[in-house]
Amino acid sequence: MKRITLPARPDWLDKARAVGFGFHEMYGEPYWLDDAAYTFTLDEIEMQIEGPSQELHDMCMDLVGDIVGSEEALDRLAIPEDLRDVVQRSWQRRDRHLYGRFDLAYDGTGPVKLLEYNADTPTSVFETAYFQFNWLTDQVALGSLPKDADQYNSLQESLVEAFEQFSKEPIFHFAAMTDNEEDRGTTVYLMDCAVQAGHRVELLDIREIGIDAQGRYTDLQDRVIDRCFKLYPWEFMLREPFARDLVRSGDVFVEPAWKAVLSNKGLLPLLWQRHPNHPNLLASYFADDPAASSLSDYVRKPLLSREGENVTIFRDGRELISAPGDYGDEGFIVQAYAPLFESDGGFAVLGSWIVGDRACGLAVREDRSRITANLSRFVPHVIVG
Amino acid sequence: MRRRKSGHKRPFLALGTIAASTLALSGCGDQTPSETMFTSVDQCVTSGMDRQVCQAGYQDAMRAHLAAAPRFNGMAACEAEYGSGQCTEQSASAVPNNTGGGGSFFVPFLTGYMLSSALNNIGDYYNYRRRQEESGSYYGSTPIYRNRSGQTVTTTVRSGGGNDTSIAPSRQTVKPVNVNTRTVARQGFGGRSSFSFGG
Numbered sequence: 001m002k003r004i005t006l007p008a009r010p011d012w013l014d015k016a017r018a019v020g021f022g023f024h025e026m027y028g029e030p031y032w033l034d035d036a037a038y039t040f041t042l043d044e045i046e047m048q049i050e051g052p053s054q055e056l057h058d059m060c061m062d063l064v065g066d067i068v069g070s071e072e073a074l075d076r077l078a079i080p081e082d083l084r085d086v087v088q089r090s091w092q093r094r095d096r097h098l099y100g101r102f103d104l105a106y107d108g109t110g111p112v113k114l115l116e117y118n119a120d121t122p123t124s125v126f127e128t129a130y131f132q133f134n135w136l137t138d139q140v141a142l143g144s145l146p147k148d149a150d151q152y153n154s155l156q157e158s159l160v161e162a163f164e165q166f167s168k169e170p171i172f173h174f175a176a177m178t179d180n181e182e183d184r185g186t187t188v189y190l191m192d193c194a195v196q197a198g199h200r201v202e203l204l205d206i207r208e209i210g211i212d213a214q215g216r217y218t219d220l221q222d223r224v225i226d227r228c229f230k231l232y233p234w235e236f237m238l239r240e241p242f243a244r245d246l247v248r249s250g251d252v253f254v255e256p257a258w259k260a261v262l263s264n265k266g267l268l269p270l271l272w273q274r275h276p277n278h279p280n281l282l283a284s285y286f287a288d289d290p291a292a293s294s295l296s297d298y299v300r301k302p303l304l305s306r307e308g309e310n311v312t313i314f315r316d317g318r319e320l321i322s323a324p325g326d327y328g329d330e331g332f333i334v335q336a337y338a339p340l341f342e343s344d345g346g347f348a349v350l351g352s353w354i355v356g357d358r359a360c361g362l363a364v365r366e367d368r369s370r371i372t373a374n375l376s377r378f379v380p381h382v383i384v385g
Numbered sequence: 386m387r388r389r390k391s392g393h394k395r396p397f398l399a400l401g402t403i404a405a406s407t408l409a410l411s412g413c414g415d416q417t418p419s420e421t422m423f424t425s426v427d428q429c430v431t432s433g434m435d436r437q438v439c440q441a442g443y444q445d446a447m448r449a450h451l452a453a454a455p456r457f458n459g460m461a462a463c464e465a466e467y468g469s470g471q472c473t474e475q476s477a478s479a480v481p482n483n484t485g486g487g488g489s490f491f492v493p494f495l496t497g498y499m500l501s502s503a504l505n506n507i508g509d510y511y512n513y514r515r516r517q518e519e520s521g522s523y524y525g526s527t528p529i530y531r532n533r534s535g536q537t538v539t540t541t542v543r544s545g546g547g548n549d550t551s552i553a554p555s556r557q558t559v560k561p562v563n564v565n566t567r568t569v570a571r572q573g574f575g576g577r578s579s580f581s582f583g584g
Contacts, residue, residue, distance in 0.1 A: 154390070185403040188403045210569070
């Protein structure tokens with residue numbers, strides 16, 4: 001793994017504009033980098049990223065049944081008691097899931113380490129699947145990259161394939177916070193993949209979802225919603241007014257409710273318990289577990305947290321850096337500290353994609369801070385050698 | 386030769402852009418036709434779809450209808466489900482790849498067909514149909530029926546090819562989709578505010 005710089009494509013801004021990629025800048029900061037890249041060897045991709053990601057996903061799927069079947073585990077993950085039925089039934093029905101993204105630490109040596117599983121509402125999917133791939137083919141055509149340069153990226157075709165597995169009879173609704181450009185863009189991109197798989201699609205704001213007298217979710221034309229992708233976290237939905245109807249109608253949502261147990265940091269100590277000393281796992285404990293005190297370099301994370309909020313890093317038992325936020329009420333876990341790949345660009349985190357049940361692509365984000373957050377940048381990657 | 390890690394073809398956007406406005410996608414705009422259930426070829430053409438796509442889609446729906454419409458042994462049983470005057474007798478010999486012998490049964494009238502809104506030309510259509518075939522469904526468009534209470538119903542046509550197509554779905558596999566109802570409340574989800582909910 002290396003970080004390189006190369007000339008940006010002269011017309012990349014026009015290209016971004018042409019496909020509606022407006023969030024190449026976010027909050028006044030550049031988000032997409034066209035003039036830098038991370039390089040990997042094929043061996044690194046296959047042995048260090050693809051293989052371990054597949055194994056980690058299989059380990060996670062193997063654990064879901066045990067978690068949803070154990071009141072103690074569900075307590076640990078702070079799944080609200082009156083909604084455990086929703087989660088359990090969605091697993092018993094084997095409600096189909098679409099995608100997820102592992103965040104992995106890799107410093108170029110040794111095995112990658114699992115930081116967390118964004119199994120419910122992962123973003124950066126358009127950047128990875130579409131824009132990053134176009135960047136590669138353009139840079140090869142421009143001669144800035146060798147002709148045989150490759151990328152670990154079959155994300156779009158995997159998404160289209162995964163959408164083909166869902167019934168095409170009902171309209172596939174897509175719900176997001178539509179006033180957020182990034183979330184809307186991500187959602188519309190997924191709609192695009194669904195259209196390519198032959199679905200009829202409709203976008204609505206998550207707040208526009210209605211309910212009828214029988215407790216079925218409805219759209220703005222007063223039609224029953226039979227299938228709905230939502231870019232909105234389960235941990236919120238489970239605690240909101242319409243949650244009471246999830247027991248009856250919760251089967252319409254993608255990701256399914258059982259993903260609530262994988263997108264929860266409580267997964268990490270449970271994985272460690274099941275597979276102690278697994279090369280791709282970091283020692284992890286619930287914060288109140290006495291074993292947690294065995295760690296001196298560690299990261300404390302809320303069970304539920306996004307964009308790095310409320311994450312604190314400790315070195316030699318002392319607080320090194322912390323990120324603000326509104327999470328933490330449900331409790332914390334601690335996880336052994338793993339160094340990230342560090343370069344002039346900052347600290348890099350690998351995002352490894354799972355679609356359906358298959359590992360299929362890579363996204364690299366870098367940040368000046370050791371805590372990767374909302375303002376981190378997306379840097380394309382390339383396989384050379 | 387070493388295995389490529391990237392997809393076989395350059396990804397494309399069927400909708401053209403990820404900035405597609407909410408309005409255009411929900412049918413209030415002028416770009417994307419959202420109504421893709423058609424009662425006739427003419428209605429399909431009027432909505433802006435390619436004429437050849439509309440015709441091919443209709444023919445496909447008719448073939449799927451002949452192969453797999455919900456079947457009843459008597460007119461009364463069919464009308465009980467689909468309403469008076471909404472059924473017809475069909476000769477078993479009209480069913481494609483029929484291996485089940487002669488005789489006849491009763492089926493509801495085909496009231497329309499369903500197509501993907503992304504099909505702009507016949508090339509798209511054949512591509513779409515090929516994908517459907519690869520994923521195990523046999524026809525390029527879906528037949529639509531209206532049941533007694535006016536709800537839209539479709540049948541699930543699956544085929545590994547050959548003989549399967551002569552097996553009609555049982556009535557249990559016919560279910561209404563996106564039925565009309567009355568919304569009694571909204572804004573029960575989405576109460577949290579944040580920069581972004583993606584991770």
